[in-house]
Amino acid sequence: MDLTKLATEKRNPDTLNIDELSTLEVVQKIHEADLGVVSCITPVLTEISKVAEKVVTAFENGGRLIYIGAGTSGRLGVLDASECPPTYGTDPNLVVGVIAGGDYALQHAIEGAEDDSELGKSDLQQLNLTNKDVVVAIAASGRTPYCLGAMDYAKAQGALTAALICAADTPMQKLADISIPVITGPEVVTGSTRMKAGTAQKLVLNMISTASLVRWGKVYSNLMVDVQPTNEKLKLRAKNIIMEAAGVSEKEAEDAMRAQEGNTKAAIFQLITGVAPNDAKLYLAQHDGKLKEAIRMFTKK
Template structure:
């Protein structure tokens, strides 16, 4: 493997003397490098949109969004997946994050795991991958064997595959159905792809999952109406969302949330339409939980 040809492995000419700079100057250098990360994503917005649309279709057919990667890339996928249930009230199996080496690898380096082609395949087999699923393989180098094995197996099963990479003309790009190449260039510390490359990957994963959840009906206006009020902060957030969406007092919001057993979306529907508490969820279910659509259809009767 010739790493010298990878942009992420090249030396950053702007930071050759970074080990001689003051603390403040080092921080400034890192900040200046990070400022350009978002613009690196601009050329691949269409690809990100295409992947998000595939994810929504997967959800509609009972499929899942599966992130898979090694090291930093794998951890970012696990992070994005783990944040979907509390934020959007999704089943934990709807968005899954897999990392080479398993849960232990979240905090420890598992030597050799990312080099194992068969491991990517077997990890997907363990979750019973189907042709309804979307697999997003994440690797800065675009050539991680673990990810390539996963893509190859996923395609053989008929699943839609995407590669999120930070390299041009990579093996993963050639293998996947679609590629999202975010070219972030040389890192402040040579080869430390947890920096610019990792930041770019996090931004793209945010876009994929958030866009998919919005289109799946998990957002009303720009409010996270499927938030799970599992602690005091989230209970207050749920009440605030109900107040904003339904234009009611805090007391009314609290009562509706209580009647709906913590279901923020159902509480909003109940307050806006005036239906009895026990009928609100029924109306929502008829429209697959899409609150705006359910309200519009109810008011047009």
Template structure:
């Protein structure tokens, strides 16, 4: 397959007519224009919500079957995948192996540009093999252009071994979407600074990743109502947040929430079930196990 193409045909590379005089604007005018252009992002995402929902269902099924969610991308897209993956650990109390972000060029590329990394097709496959990617896992390719060789080859490899795949790009009819089982092509329009896909395109991808990870975690019992009950109390702020989540979930006083927080060995979900079902810690843990981690199903 020939990967050379005329990138001028991509929406992400076109000039934005609304910003043709960008360098003559003052600061307020620039940020006002950016804000107005950013309004196009949620509108563009709204058009692909059905596909996002189907991808979330596939991720939930993967998690329930013991598989992992793997993001893979280059540059800004790769960094966004790593960001989303890393934030799942403290927010939802999952292992750092459950959601993984891979970036072309490896860890060095998180802070520095690695020349030619995104064009390395072989490396996309190698990086998947290095984490023992299997058909039990799900791969989501991330690329604003939708044709990054590193990502495309990884998607092709994943499909070849029977894994479920998804993709998130910011161009219509992307190459990645033609490969993935769930291809999400968002079209927020040309950037105000031509080709700078860390702007609207980056925002669009971040919003979609928020949806994928959050909705998937809710789908496996990581929330009770709209409370993040598997939060990990790893610092002072999160300890206080944990107690307030217990208060909100059980309509308890701060003192009672603090008491059960400690009785539950600082496990928010266990503390909530202890209070709501008048159970001991061991009984609450048993109820949660039987309910597959869903607080609502223990009640």
């Protein structure tokens, strides 16, 4: 491999003297570099939306969204996946994050894991990958053997593959069904792709999961109505969401939450439609938990 050809490995001409700058000047250089990251995503918004649409189809057919990567890229995938259950009430197996080297690699460098293409394959095998799933491989360089092995296996199983990368004309880009090349360019510290490239990857992963779950009915207006009230902050958030969505008092929201055993979405449906608590859950289930659709159909009756 020739890393010098990768944009993420080139030296940034704006930071050649960064080791001679004051702390404030270093921070300013980093900030200036970060300001350009968002604009790097603009050219690939269509590709991001295509992946999200495929993910919605996967969810509707019993499939999953699976992120896979090594190092920083893998950690970002695990982070995005792990936030879906508390935010949207999803099954932990619906959006899955896989990192080369397993959970230990979340906090420790696992030497050689990213170079093992067979490991990428076996990690997906352990998930019992099917053609209903969508696999998003993440690597700034676009050439990580672990990801390529995973993508090869995914394609062999008939799963849709996407590549989230930060370099052009790479093996992952050529192998993917849908490629998302976010060209962030040279890093402030040469080759430190946890910086601009990592920021871009996190933004794109947020887009994929959020757009998919919004389209799948996990959001009412812009409220996270499937929030899981598992701690005091989230209980308060759930109550506020119910008050906002249903236009009711704090006591009415609390009473509905209690009647629905913490099911925020069912509490809102109960308050807006006036149905009995048990009927609210049943009616929502008939509409696959899509609150706005359920309310619309109920009011047409």
